[in-house]
Amino acid sequence: MDKSGAPIADAKVYLTLAAPGQTNAVVHAGQDGAFTFSGEPLKCELTVSVPGYKNAVKTIDAGAGHEFNFGNIVMEVGEVSMVDPVFADDPGAGHEFNLGNNVMQIGDVSMVDPVFAGTVPFGSAVAVEGLGGTRVTLSVSDLSKLPRRTIKATDHGAPVKFEGVLLKHLLAEVDQPTGEKFQSTAASYYVVVEGKDGYCATFAWAELDPTITDKSVYLVTKRDGKPLPDKDGPFQLVVPDEKRAARWVRQVTTVRIQDAN
Numbered sequence: 001m002d003k004s005g006a007p008i009a010d011a012k013v014y015l016t017l018a019a020p021g022q023t024n025a026v027v028h029a030g031q032d033g034a035f036t037f038s039g040e041p042l043k044c045e046l047t048v049s050v051p052g053y054k055n056a057v058k059t060i061d062a063g064a065g066h067e068f069n070f071g072n073i074v075m076e077v078g079e080v081s082m083v084d085p086v087f088a089d090d091p092g093a094g095h096e097f098n099l100g101n102n103v104m105q106i107g108d109v110s111m112v113d114p115v116f117a118g119t120v121p122f123g124s125a126v127a128v129e130g131l132g133g134t135r136v137t138l139s140v141s142d143l144s145k146l147p148r149r150t151i152k153a154t155d156h157g158a159p160v161k162f163e164g165v166l167l168k169h170l171l172a173e174v175d176q177p178t179g180e181k182f183q184s185t186a187a188s189y190y191v192v193v194e195g196k197d198g199y200c201a202t203f204a205w206a207e208l209d210p211t212i213t214d215k216s217v218y219l220v221t222k223r224d225g226k227p228l229p230d231k232d233g234p235f236q237l238v239v240p241d242e243k244r245a246a247r248w249v250r251q252v253t254t255v256r257i258q259d260a261n
Contacts, residue, residue, distance in 0.1 A: 001074055002053075003103055007033030008075060014047040025127070025137065035070075046070065054078040076103040126219070126235050129256040130174025138170065140221050140234055146170075151218050153240040162238055164220030167191075168208055170255055177205055177257070188260045193237050196251035201237060203247070205257070216241065219252060 001007050011029040015037050029035040048056040053075040060068070125139045146169045151162040177189040189205040206212045218238045221228060228236055237249040 001033050001072060003074060003076070007031070008050055008053075009033060011035075011075075012049040013037075014045075014049065016045040016047070048073055048075065050075055052077065072101050074101040074103040124234060126170070126252055127254045128170050128174050129254065130171070130176060131257060131259075132175050134174040136173045138173070140227075143170075143219070143221060143235075149218060151216075151220065151238060151240055153238060155245065161224055162218065162220040162236075163222035163225075164218045164236075164238070167193075167217040167219055167237070167255070168210055170219060171208065171257065174257070177259075178209070178211070190258055190260060192254075192256045192258060193247075193249050193252055194254040194256070195249045196253050199249060201247035201249050219255075 007029075009029060009031045011033065013027050013029060013035045015025045015027075025037060027035050027037065043060070045057065045059045047058075054077075056073050056075060125137045125142075127135060127137050129135045143165050146165040149164060149166060151164065153160055153162060171191070177186045182189075186205055186209065191203045191205065191208060192200055193203070194200045203217065207215050208217060216239075218240070220236050220238050221234060223229070223232070228234055232250045235252040237247070237252050239245070239247050
């Protein structure tokens with residue numbers, strides 16, 4: 001929020017994790033200024049970036065298995081800076097940690113966002129979340145390393161050619177409800193694909209499991225040989241064999257496996 005208490009929508013919030021093997025993340029605050037990270041961040045650095053305000057940076061050592069409320073972050077007007085004060089509060093494990101208020105000031109806007117090692121800017125990567133908290137973040141470059149497909153489809157009555165990857169290849173990067181352990185329960189799982197605007201499409205796991213069906217669902221990055229336009233990309237979900245494009249999702253941000261139970 002700003003100093004008057006008004007929420008700052010669409011602020012970029014970076015979470016840089018200190019623990020090895022964990023994936024950094026970045027989200028946008030909603031219209032109410034709220035943001036949420038899932039998982040167990042343990043040691044991490046939180047940075048809030050808003051054009052026209054000073055960056056707010058905090059470092060915490062949260063400990064595993066606990067929920068943390070970052071509290072109200074009040075932004076101060078000023079120049080965007082990479083050298084804002086870093087707060088190294090260390091509450092230790094087993095405690096709730098509130099980052100408190102951070103006031104930011106309006107000022108000159110930098111055209112270069114802060115760069116954090118391993119952090120992918122919002123919108124340039126898709127998060128894939130599986131069972132047991134497994135999670136990967138895949139960029140367009142990462143997708144280019146997966147088996148590529150050319151997909152012929154019809155969009156609003158016009159023929160179009162997409163390029164992308166099968167959704168099942170993305171899901172293979174995380175833990176899935178497959179194997180003997182899930183033989184009797186796999187049908188209770190489903191996959192949610194969410195776009196930047198909040199639009200979601202849902203698929204029963206049985207629609208995507210290659211041991212059950214040959215249905216093809218794609219995450220595409222190109223249209224007629226060119227990168228997707230901004231209104232659709234950089235990632236779009238395409239289901240070419242369905243009569244209506246009701247489950248085509250633009251600007252895909254998250255693919256998540258969930259249990260109906």
